[in-house]
Structures are given as C-alpha cells and as structure tokens.
Amino acid sequence: MITKKELRKKAKEIRRSLDIKSISEKITDKIKGMDVYQHAKHIMIFYPLGHEVNLLGLLDDEKSFHLPKVNGEELLVCPYRDGDELEVSEFKTEEPLSEPVDPEILDIVFVPALMIDKHKNRLGYGGGFYDKFLSKNCANAVKIVAIPSALIIEELPSEDFDKKIDVTVCEND
DSSP states (O other): OOOHHHHHHHHHHHHHTSOHHHHHHHHHHHHHTOHHHHHOSEEEOOOOOTTSOOOGGGGGSSSEEEEEEEETTEEEEEEEOTTOOEEEOTTSOEEEOSOOBOGGGOSEEEOOOSEEETTSOEEOOSSOHHHHHHHHSOTTSEEEEEOOGGGEESOOOOOTTOOOOSEEEOTTO
16 A cells, blocks of 8 residues: 555645635535534634645634644644734744633534545644644544545555544535
8 A cells, every 4th residue: 555655745746736726615615504514613724734725714704713733742722813913833834823722612623634535534744733632632523624525535544543534525525
C-alpha cells in the first residue's frame, strides 16, 4: 500500500488542480442545509491555508464559531468572529488572539484533511494535533471533514492513534 507521506504529496498535487473556490462555496451551502449544522450552537472551523476548503462563509450564520490555536502539542479552542484579529502561527496558520474555552462546548468540529477514505479515516498533515485533540476532547461533538470529492479514496493506511470522523461533506454528494 502507498505510504501516508506519498499520499500527502499526491493529495496536495490534486488539490492544486481544483477550483477550490467553487468547491468551497458548494460545500458551504450543503453544510448550511444539514440538520446537524442547523441545530448546532458551538462550531470549530479552521482558517484555510492555500488550497484547503474554505468554510469562512459559515461565519455569517448566528452561531458561536471557534478556531484552533496550537499550544505546544495540543490544540486550544478559541472563540472567533469574522473580523477578529488573527496572528500567524509557527505552522503558518491564522490563529485567534482570544482566550481558549472548554472544548466540550463544541457541537461540531470541522477537521482538516488532505484525503479521506470510505471508512471515515482521514489523512491529516502528519502532526497528529487533531488526532490527539479528538481523543481527549469533544466526545459529543460531530466530527466533519469538508473535502473535494477528488480527494475521497477507497482506503487509507491507518494506525491505532488515527481518529475516525463522523461525516464527510463534498461538493457533489
């Protein structure tokens, strides 16, 4: 089987070839129509990097949004409203300056992924931040990956510490 490292490289190549703006808009519209989203109050999204699906269009909704912030080897959950000041982290991600809150308040966690398989395994960036975060927090939150359909494959290599997600949303379900 192909390695995670090789799959990450392949996923990034595929992603660069996609119309991510159009795909992001379609995915955002689909999310807004989902029951789980409509009933959720506290939602963690991520600030998109380069060719990642952009979920910032959700910020127009009347919900409490949060962004992750890296603190050592853990992720903190920080409130975020559109227009709040952000700072660039050591990983080149945009992070909020707000004080962290208890992750157990989250109803939904949007988890970034380079690829996902049909068994709800995700391929992250290799740092393990989300796997660690999800194994310790958010027991009742719905874990969702928003991803282009071109990055959904039959099977990914997975290990015991890899955390599965609950729902996959793509542009053409």
